[in-house]
Amino acid sequence: DGGITQSPKYLFRKEGQNVTLSCEQNLNHDAMYWYRQDPGQGLRLIYYSQIVNDFQKGDIAEGYSVSREKKESFPLTVTSAQKNPTAFYLCASSIDSNSNQPQHFGDGTRLSIL
Amino acid sequence: QQQVKQSPQSLIVQKGGISIINCAYENTAFDYFPWYQQFPGKGPALLIAIRPDVSEKKEGRFTISFNKSAKQFSLHIMDSQPGDSATYFCAASKGGYNKLIFGAGTRLAVHP
Numbered sequence: 001d002g003g004i005t006q007s008p009k010y011l012f013r014k015e016g017q018n019v020t021l022s023c024e025q026n027l028n029h030d031a032m033y034w035y036r037q038d039p040g041q042g043l044r045l046i047y048y049s050q051i052v053n054d055f056q057k058g059d060i061a062e063g064y065s066v067s068r069e070k071k072e073s074f075p076l077t078v079t080s081a082q083k084n085p086t087a088f089y090l091c092a093s094s095i096d097s098n099s100n101q102p103q104h105f106g107d108g109t110r111l112s113i114l
Numbered sequence: 115q116q117q118v119k120q121s122p123q124s125l126i127v128q129k130g131g132i133s134i135i136n137c138a139y140e141n142t143a144f145d146y147f148p149w150y151q152q153f154p155g156k157g158p159a160l161l162i163a164i165r166p167d168v169s170e171k172k173e174g175r176f177t178i179s180f181n182k183s184a185k186q187f188s189l190h191i192m193d194s195q196p197g198d199s200a201t202y203f204c205a206a207s208k209g210g211y212n213k214l215i216f217g218a219g220t221r222l223a224v225h226p
Contacts, residue, residue, distance in 0.1 A: 004157075006157075031212060040123070040218060040219070041218055041219075042118075042120070042203055042205075042216030042217050042218045042219055043158070043203070043214075043216045044216070045213060045214070048212075048213065058213070090157050090158070092157075094212055096212075097212045098212060100146055100165070101212055102148065102160045102163065103160070103212065103214065104160075105150075105157030105158050105159065106157050107155070107156050107157045108155070108156070108157050
């Protein structure tokens with residue numbers, strides 16, 4: 001089955017700890033995205049990547065970092081600098097970064113603070 | 115200018131009724147307006163999308179109405195079913211870049 005796989009489904013972070021959320025896609029999509037979802041709010045863009053070895057900050061990039069070493073993988077690291085990391089994190093991909101291409105989402109990782 | 119305002123925040127509809135969710139935007143450069151449906155614990159899934167060169171698009175029981183002059187668009191769900199109970203998000207993007215700006219979401223409950 002083609003799709004986007006996010007892991008783990010649930011993640012707990014201790015104070016001062018960096019954690020990495022995995023996102024893998026087998027759709028052969030060039031563009032990938034990370035969003036944060038908080039209760040009662042829409043999705044907010046953290047980082048996006050239009051192509052391998054390239055990525056740009058979204059609207060709320062502070063405290064986060066990404067890499068795009070392979071086309072199918074776009075991991076997100078939540079660093080200790082992110083003071084309010086508790087949220088539902090969603091990864092998405094699209095064929096390319098043109099605006100008429102639908103974004104396909106994974107089923108998310110829920111991050112909580114211990 | 116970047117915001118997309120969505121209303122209502124929550125909506126209760128009886129089975130068989132019409133669910134209507136509205137969105138408004140400010141930035142006239144937006145040129146793609148998708149609607150996503152999200153069930154609890156899942157990622158959003160694309161329902162239907164429209165471009166500003168058409169005023170309405172219908173797919174099954176779902177219809178987007180678009181009013182370019184008012185900078186508003188809405189989702190209508192005809193013959194609403196309990197299985198439609200989910201959170202719905204409108205979104206917009208502009209100028210060839212697939213950076214979606216999402217509304218805050220509407221939690222729809224369809225009662226049998």
